[in-house]
Amino acid sequence: MADKHTNLIVSAAPHVCNPTDTATIMRDVVIALIPALAVSTYVFGIRAILMTVICAAACVFFEWASRKIMHRENTIGDWSAIVTGVILAFNLPVGMPFWMAIIGCFVAIVVVKQIFGGLGQNFANPAIVGRIALFIGFATPMTTWSVTKNMSQAIINNAGVDAVTGATPLAMWNAGAELPSNLEMFLGTINGSLGEVSALALLIGGIYLVVRKVISPAIPCAFIGTVAVLSLIMGFDPIFQVCAGGVMLGAIFMATDYVTSPITTSGRIIFGIGCGIITMLIRAYASYPEGVSFAILLMNILTPHIDSITRSKLNGVEKKGAKK
Amino acid sequence: MSSGKHLKGVHVNHSKNTAGMPIIPMPVPERVYIPMSMHIGAPCQPVVAKGDHVKVGQLIGDCDKPVSAPIHSSVSGDVESIEQFMTQNGRVDTNIVIKTDGKQEIAETVVPPVINSREDFIKAVRASGLVGLGGASFPMSIKYNTKPGQVDTLILNGAECEPYITVDHAAMLAYAQDMVDGMRTIMKWLDIPRGIIGIESNKPDAIAKFNEILAGSTDISVCTLRQVYPQGAERVIIYECTGRHLIAGKLPADVGCIVSNVTSVLKLQQFLTTGMPLTTKFLTVDGNIVAKPQNVEVPIGTMICDLIEHCGGLTGEVKKILLGGPMMGRAIPRDDFAILKSNNAVLCFDEKFAAQRKETACINCGRCVAGCPMNLMPARLSRAFKDKDIDALREYNVMSCMDCGCCAYSCPARKQLNFEIKQAKTLVMEDDKKKKAKAEAAAAKEAAKAAEAEAAKAAAEAKEGGNK
């Protein structure tokens, strides 16, 4: 008889798996955020990169420290803290003091995520809660927008970044001031939070994620579509409403956070529509100019209910009932 | 034929390294070890004794229970011993060890069976020793013994959706005509009007071959399946070929179908024409450290290590050996097990492939839901299993899982989802048993009470009568 081999590894099937793991998914999200970062660096100058790096670093540090304190296995290798940090930075005005941004990172990573046991166990999106906490806690710095003049002018002046205090298009819209053109809104040569300005760059990132099958287009489409339809019904300019504020960033990068959004496609569509409705309600009626983050947070909280009503049904069961 | 809708699944790298290789018979090994339990159901009892001389195709084990299949010798030689030891299923079983003489004389009993009726046909199917060769090892005579008129479609499963395995493909290329003849025989005796051959679209030559043979005939058609795992699973292929849903707990016959593997039908046809029962198995031997990956015809009872030796041995240190494909196949702890009727591949891998992947937290990405052909929610099931929440497990239809492994394959957190669901199923079944026992106990108690009351009543009546 031939040589025997003993002590082979015995494990449950399947013995192969898809090469995509959590870290690759998160890495793809970071890659998808790069175009938006590039545009905001172009618009706001080097401080945009600095802010992003500081937030990402702070998030990784808090993740590492809290795992250490909890005596648990370290999870910074899964890139999720970096994603949270970058998205949080994208939600802040570029002139925000760094220490405040770091508090936001603390809220996001420690309060929202690690207290509940870490990745996958939080019920609300860390970056959203971090942003809302900063928004409510530091109302003034969070709504102080220092920004370049119009991009074309900056190029003509060749003076690089010339910071003046300005208002975001949504604030101008709320105040009834003259608005930037839709092209400017789309390209992102406007004022606003660091990563929110360029709809185009965010869209490129979103398409990358859809192509890489990291996100399903259900939530972004439902969200953006609802915002557009509602603005038409309410008599606003849909292109402006979609490109302004955090709709693009929220719909593509924050509402699609797996952990805090429904698991089935029908649930995701409900989730996206809900986000769109609440966003427009807050924009049109509440005292805050922007409602994307509140909308996503509320839908995060509703996610368990959405999940339980959109449970996938067993194959063939209805069919059988119909036959009978 | 298919309704345009498809069941979900996952795209798996095919890795069909042995594609296009013909099936080459392997020379008989020095000894074969034939266990008495190679099928679902009651194990067989040896009908030969130590020292007996046996020939190829000779009956060596049988059982009078209905759910069983007889076992025949795959070699000619002498019964060296009848021993108890562990087989690849992890059970200790009676094994007949035969020392081969290399002559491969064919037994006198090997004569084509005479069939005049449906009953004769079922009897012949049983005599062939055939079990479902796709891996289920369910005795074929039971599967075919349906009520007349119950079944309207015979599906020939040539999907071969598992990676690496190409042996069915090779068999289809080599024996397409026999398979079609086999189908027609089955359809004739079981009175089935329609036959469908389901083949995954990555085997265009096999599809072309069948189409050529079937040109002009209306009884049998070829259904091209998508290249999505698991097309070969019984419930999936029934849906893809007929649009009928087979729900958990039902048999294919309940939805009017019989599904048979291509090689099952081939072997049946061979038995009906030559009388030679199931004694050899077509196997793919592959894996990243097998020197000469190939398709071989192996006598049942051959040791796996002998088979690997035949395929040029190993080029690296083996860490994992799989019986079957990587999606549903079983990893075995040692390689000195015998090949059974239900095996269809032996895959050997080294450290690089076998390394255990570290499990991380579920991020609720929904890939498992998107991949589940049964439309289950594996992530929720896994959570319910963790919480030991049996009600939730039932609510999320845990029993409908068919163990295809799509969920675990696609999980980015590397969770062993289908393994957990498997355990969860056991949990639910135990709970069912407990509940049943409880209900029975309650019923018994009730009955006892009633009886007691009856007795009391009778006694009272008797007393009353006495008083009168």
Added chain:
Amino acid sequence: MKKSKLQILTNGIIKENPVLVLVLGTCPTLAISTQAINGIGMGACVLVVLTCSNIIISALKKIIPDTVRIPCYITVIATFVTIVQLVLKAYAPALDKALGVYIPLIVVNCIILGRAEAFANKNSVVDSALDGIGMGLGYTLTATVMACIRELIGSGTLFGATITANLFSPFTILIMAPGGFFVFGCLIALVNKLTKGKVKEKRVNKCLTCPGAEFCNEVQEGGCDK
């Protein structure tokens, strides 16, 4: 095991802190702890009501029939709450205004009813008074600490005096509702950490003090965690 007088007094401050360990009386604590001064004021009111009602209930424990004891306790407590309310209105109108509806709500504060049920109707007048004082001090301490944290971070002041407000902008969310829940959660976590392992035995005791104890098991399987 008979506890010494000192033990009874100190029991309520840390070991059986009514808010953080027994998790009773959460509503007013959360609501008024936006300013340190309110914490002390609310604490003092609870202290007075708790001590007085403990004394009276303990004194009357032989007279009150068992079947109607809860309504009787409530009446006693409500009487003292009304007295405190009137006193505040007369001598500290600003505090009365700040505490608002939470003063009458002391009546339904489960700490007081809980102590009456769990302690005062089983122990002597002196012990009950000490228990009331201890529990009241524990409550005051917790409310004040929580209020200090929230005031210092949330508005940069302490007892109304500016501390850090000029140095950097206060994180105002802490004096809002979410901040209240969060600081409370953190304090409980801190006490959990400090009393590691000891908390469990107290939990059993806690259910006895809950007026809804007999329904608890039905409302929530596996005991009551509030």
Added chain:
Amino acid sequence: MSLTAAFYIVLSAIITNNYVLSKFLGICPFLGVSKKLDNAMGMSVAVIIVMVVATAVTWPIQTYLLDPNGIGYMQTIVFILVIAALVQMIEIFLKKYIPALHKALGIYLPLITTNCAVLGVCVLNIDNEYNFLQSILNSFGSGVGFTVAMFLFAGVRSKIETNDYPEAFKGIASTLVAASITSLCFLGFSGMLEKIFGM
């Protein structure tokens, strides 16, 4: 009173002045009974009923009995006793006439006596100088607001119940942090009703 004003009172009690999440009333049942959706909803329905009935009884008592006689300060004692008696009566009534509802809500009713939201809403109606109809609307809105908070939080609880918490945050501590995040989202609606109703 116009319809919009009525809507304003009800909606503001539900959203912007949510009793649980912004006024901290009724925290005990909010934390205690929100583990399962069924229980949370049962409790909420019971709270709505008791709140409305209690307001309907206490408002006339205050307006026509206590205030004219100059004994407004007896409010606290009278209200709590009335509520306690009322809860008992509702329970007896349900038991006798609507046993199905009693079976569903029965276990929650005794817990409501010590629910500070009920006493709170009665006192606040008087403090805000609402008239009878406004008081009833406010009570109803508050009850619904309690229900909304319970509904949202029950979902959150079901999701995080079996989490693998850090040692210190096991149990009530993490629940409070979750409540904190839940209450955050209600802040986003501030000012909305004023703008819609032009108040």
